[in-house]
Amino acid sequence: MFVLLLACTDTDSGAVATLEPTATLDSESETALTASWTTDTPADAVIEYGGDDAYGKTVTGWSSEDGLQHMVVLAGLAAGFEWHWRAVSTGAEVEVSEDQLFLPTRAPAEIPELTVSGAFDGLVLAPLLGGGTFVAMYDGEGRVSWWRKVSDEQVTLSQARLSLDGRSVLAMGDDPAQEGPEVALLSYPVAGGDATVTPLGVAHHDFIELAEGGYATIQFDIRPYEGQDVQGDALVTVDGEGAITTVWSTWDERQPGNLDQYPIVEGVGPNWTHMNSLALHEGVYWLSSYQLQCLFLVDAGTRRLVGQVGGADGNVLLNGSDGFGPQHTPIPTEDGFLLFNNRPLDAMPLWSEAVEFTLDMGKREFARRSSYDAGRSVFTAAYGNVEPLPGGGQFIAWGSAGRLTVLDGDGAATWEAATPLGSAFGFAHPIAELSGVP
């Protein structure tokens, strides 16, 4: 008697099904899977995945230096749906695993799904307003694919970003170690695990992760002026331990002037600058002042203002008649900047727009190049952001109006998404891929 054992083959590719990955889910939302396996010979780490066992998509993960240990994170797949995946390692030969199933757990009912039209082959990272304090990732069909609860309280969650290494979702929320208004930068590993907390003090609205480590953010800078406290703002950097360094304050090179023109912050005083977003581009910080309707450009090295775009004291002037008013999130581009123009409350009817400007610092002028206003059908009272998409086009988040729009390279809307009543977005961002290296 003899026993003939035949190893299984995948009839589609002819590869040998010898890999035996182990899979662990994140405990927070059960929407991210980490697959681990080993090979006997050096190889790479890839997962093929899709709605059925024809897969259709691949993602590359991490392999050890000797090429024998492999890990891949699979995340960003619509929760509540069954996904097929298999491990693939290519070295001297191609090895695969058996077909595996992944069912990301459905999100809590408090996290809304979006109503969509059109097509978008990407993800959207959104801090949610209303219905609970969550940060969520949506797919192009408006389905929740990853989420974290930021707070049990209903707090303002204005900004969430993917970390520079793509492995964590960063959100600005209440500092759990403080009872006052202090906030912290919460870093949630995509693959699961406890959040890292970096105190940000009295920061607000926005932050960016710095390539050298740490973060830059905006803090309230309240000082006495003409007999009362006046709320300005400061640009600060925060290192990994929470040590705060002031880079520039609006008080350094500007003065409030007539205080009667500013709204009053209860318990504080006149709200002079109301900075609400920042960017860093080629060594220059771009700071948006909603109240002064201008952009401050601050050199990160000299910590001095190198230009003020728009506003009453601006020295980079509008070429033309169509500038911007109260606004959010300037995004520097090759020859200008994108900006979400909320527009003032005294211009009826109210509507908002995403605008692209050219900028010539040599001539000290900026000019409107193009804009998108959804037929003047949407007004965003709070937040709003626009950013370029790789390969052309723009992504627009309409903030408190609870809408998202993707424009193609010709400025036509190709995808729209909307929240249900009572839900809206802070600053939302398109994300190409959430899966990959753990």
Add this chain to the structure above:
Amino acid sequence: MVILACTDGSATDSAEAEAPPVVIDDADNYALTLDLAVEPLAIAELADNIVSWGDLTTDIRGDTMSALDVGGIDIWWLQALDPLAVLDAIEGGTLVQGDIALDAFGRAPPDKSSVHLNDLVSFWGKFEPEQYLIGGTGTWLLLLSNDAEEPVSFQLLTPVPGGVGEIGFRNDRPALSMVADLDAGAAAVVPHGATPTFDWAALTVDGRGAPVVADGFDQLTVARFDLDAASLQADFAQLESLAVESWSMSVKGETSAASEGLQNEDGAAFTGITADGTWLLWLGCRSCLSFAPPIVVRLALSGAP
């Protein structure tokens, strides 16, 4: 002896045959005529008006309530909608967040039945009616809800110079009338002892004949009533409160659901319908502002007369 142990990588079929789904389509749905009537209240623009509801003893559906049952207060500026358009949108459950140009919200203080508008907050911070309560275009909607976030009552407001400084809620405003015909649709048949899958992918219109998207509902409910269909129709505005038993589940983004996932308020699972009473299934949108489910279907036990 040869041992082969291969799979083709595809999902294997279940060894057990599953009961066919109970299909819900337009022909099964009830017919509904719903009408909301309320005159907009002219309030003082750019002013910190008072909102009071101490006189409320019945909610908009006619259910008895206490003023202290009010939990939430929301105010929305629907800039592009006149009052009639707002009422149409509420009747159809079609208001979306993008319709709201400015909004603010707050919680009712404990043991109190009034708030000031500047007690409310917006997504950006404190709502300042002296700056934001703008008149001249569109309609403001002030909504009261209970702790379960169900609408209790609402008012339409038009801020004008010299308008009143208090928004007082009364039992008779707004007026809601609903005429439901539960026999307009055929009953969906459920096998005895079964907890079937309900499949509503074929739905295209609601009870009012307005278009719907089959995956646009977020809650499925099955309920038993001791009243017959005619009696339920007479008190249709109180439908949910008339149920003797009910089971619900979230179905957001879905077009079908396994009914074994339905649970009552104690967490007990649905075990199938019986020959006792009247059984209804309805699909709704909990995040929508509406006063009647868009889809209501009678359920009949197979073999029942």
